[in-house]
Amino acid sequence: xxxxxxxxxxxxxxxxxxxxxxxxxxxxxxxxxxxxxxxxxxxxxxxxxxxxxxxxxxxxxxxxxxxxxxxxxxxxxxxxxxxxxxxxxxxxxxxxxxxxxxxxxxxxxxxxxxxxxxxxxxxxxxxxxxxxxxxxxxxxxxxxxxxxxxxxxxxxxxxxxxxxxxxxxxxxxxxxxxxxxxxxxxxxxxxxxxxxxxxxxxxxxxxxxxxxxxxxxxxxxxxxxxxxxxxxxxxxxxxxxxxxxxxxxxxxxxxxxxxxxxxxxxxxxxxxxxxxxxxxxxxxxxxxxxxxxxxxxxxxxxxxxxxxxxxxxxxxxxxxxxxxxxxxxxxxxxxxxxxxxxxxxxxxxxxxxxxxxxxxxxxxx
Numbered sequence: 001x002x003x004x005x006x007x008x009x010x011x012x013x014x015x016x017x018x019x020x021x022x023x024x025x026x027x028x029x030x031x032x033x034x035x036x037x038x039x040x041x042x043x044x045x046x047x048x049x050x051x052x053x054x055x056x057x058x059x060x061x062x063x064x065x066x067x068x069x070x071x072x073x074x075x076x077x078x079x080x081x082x083x084x085x086x087x088x089x090x091x092x093x094x095x096x097x098x099x100x101x102x103x104x105x106x107x108x109x110x111x112x113x114x115x116x117x118x119x120x121x122x123x124x125x126x127x128x129x130x131x132x133x134x135x136x137x138x139x140x141x142x143x144x145x146x147x148x149x150x151x152x153x154x155x156x157x158x159x160x161x162x163x164x165x166x167x168x169x170x171x172x173x174x175x176x177x178x179x180x181x182x183x184x185x186x187x188x189x190x191x192x193x194x195x196x197x198x199x200x201x202x203x204x205x206x207x208x209x210x211x212x213x214x215x216x217x218x219x220x221x222x223x224x225x226x227x228x229x230x231x232x233x234x235x236x237x238x239x240x241x242x243x244x245x246x247x248x249x250x251x252x253x254x255x256x257x258x259x260x261x262x263x264x265x266x267x268x269x270x271x272x273x274x275x276x277x278x279x280x281x282x283x284x285x286x287x288x289x290x291x292x293x294x295x296x297x298x299x300x301x302x303x304x305x306x307x308x309x310x311x312x313x314x315x316x317x318x319x320x321x322x323x324x325x326x327x328x329x330x331x332x333x334x335x336x337x338x339x340x341x342x343x344x345x346x347x348x349x350x351x352x353x354x355x356x357x358x359x360x361x362x363x364x365x
Contacts, residue, residue, distance in 0.1 A: 001320060001358060003351055004063070004288065004328025008149055009035075015058040017344070021351050025328035026055050027064035027106065027288065031149050032169050036065075036100075042092035048100025063328060064211070064288055067093060067105040069195060071173025074111045074180065076194040077187050087198035094199060098206035104287050105203075106211040106253040109192055111183060112227050113162065113174040114146035114216045119336065120302050126346075127336040128295075130302035131217045131261070136224055138178050148172030153336075182226030189230050189239075196243050196250065203249040211253035211287035212240065217261045220299055233262050234273055241277070241285055251285030252277060257292035257303070257333060260311050264297045267312045271319050278323030289320070291329040291354055303333045305346065306353045317357045329354050 005018050006027035018026065028051070036051055038044035048065070055062040067090060075083035097105055115131060117140040122128040129144065129152050142163035144152045148171040150162045165171060183191075203210050218232035230236050237252070237259075244250040254277065256270055263269035277285045293309030294301040306313050320329075331350030334343050 001317075001326060002328055003355060003358075004330040005347070005351070006064070006066075006330050006332070012058075015055065015060060019058045019060055021348055022355055023351065024061060025063040026060050027066070027328075027330060028055075028062065029066045029106075029149065031066050031068040031172050033065065033068065036096070040092075042089045043096035043100075045096040045099025048096050048102055050100075052101050062102055064104045064106055065097060065102050067107040067199075067210070068172055069107050069109075071175075072195055072198075073109060073191040074173070074175065074183075076191045077183070078181065083194065087195075090199050091202045094202050094208050094210075095206055098208050103207060104209045104211055106213060106288065107195075108172075108213040108253075109195070109215060109231055110174055110213075111191070112177045112180055113148070113171075115141055115177075115219075115224065116144040116146065116152050117141070118144055119152070122295075122302065122304065122335055123308060125337075128302040128304060129333065129335070131300075133220050133224070133299040138176065138225065141177060141225075147174045177225035177227045180225075180227055183223075183228055184226075185223075185228045185230055188228050192231070192240065193243060200244055200247060200250055204247060207249075209249050209251060209287045211251055213253040213255055213290075214240075214258050216255065216258040217301070218298060234259075234269065234276065237273065237277070241283065248284070251283075251287045253288050253290065254286040255290040255292070255332065256311065256316060257290060257294050260294050260297065260309075261301055262298060266294065266297045266310045267315060270311055270316055274316065274319040274323060274325070278320065278325050280323030286325055286327070288327055289325070289329045290332040291316075292332045292334075292350075303335060305334065306331070306350055313353075314357060314361070317361050321361055329358075 002024040004025035006029040036047040052062040072086040117135045119127045120130045143161045147162040214231040215229035219229040259273045260266035293304045293306045295304040334346035
């Protein structure tokens with residue numbers, strides 16, 4: 001295992017910082033990724049290769065890129081012709097990634113974004129994105145949730161809320177729950193099955209792994225605003241793998257924080273999931289890891305720095321080692337702070353903490 005980072009539109013200076021912090025693998029999370037698009041809007045293999053070589057020039061490896069699935073999931077239920085057009089573009093993107101030497105693509109099945117209901121104080125006055133199902137209402141959703149690559153804000157600096165930029169490309173086709181028309185459990189699975197069927201055969205032929213991020217957060221029974229998060233439980237994750245149980249291209253962007261949010265016993269849930277989907281299970285479906293923590297658990301949590309949450313991060317590192325996971329660990333969802341507006345110091349802290357755990361649990365040679 002080794003340190004990774006996921007970056008949006010990284011600059012030369014940001015990649016130099018990653019290298020100096022000991023990062024090895026990079027996931028480019030830019031959505032949409034105009035830098036590698038051709039004239040038809042799909043990725044160009046030559047441009048992907050150029051991006052990969054640029055990242056390699058800093059002593060790093062471009063291991064993952066974000067596949068922007070846009071509105072295909074909701075469109076598959078409401079506008080099938082539009083969904084078919086997006087599917088064709090996604091297949092071209094997968095082939096271009098393979099041509100350019102990038103063999104893992106991550107994607108999300110979020111149709112209504114990553115739901116949050118507020119910002120609460122954390123250590124030293126930092127501000128932590130939070131979800132409490134009992135506090136849910138559409139205005140809180142609009143103000144505090146994530147859509148695509150639009151981060152939640154607390155309004156302290158006049159930042160636009162995700163609602164203000166809904167419809168912009170950076171929201172990646174995600175909508176407010178109140179605008180979704182409702183998504184039943186059956187529809188949730190139907191949309192996911194459509195996406196997998198539309199992309200997995202191409203990925204298998206190209207030798208590309210597709211890493212799915214589960215639903216964040218788990219929703220209560222009956223959903224919220226008529227929307228169900230079907231990939232918000234370990235049972236849901238198992239059912240997802242069962243869509244293509246023999247495929248080496250079908251797996252997870254294993255977000256440890258999201259898995260922790262699925263249970264009132266977050267450490268136990270994460271350990272169970274690592275053992276269920278890691279190499280030691282015979283499945284080997286963990287393609288990358290978001291190594292992050294939360295404070296709390298199912299239906300009531302806040303995001304946290306890795307050393308202060310409810311998940312035992314040391315036990316998690318030990319479990320990854322036990323199952324034979326050998327990929328990258330990326331920090332994700334760090335808190336907000338006016339003294340670290342770009343979050344670089346918080347991410348640096350996460351990387352250092354993770355590196356220390358890796359060293360502390362390394363098998364003696």
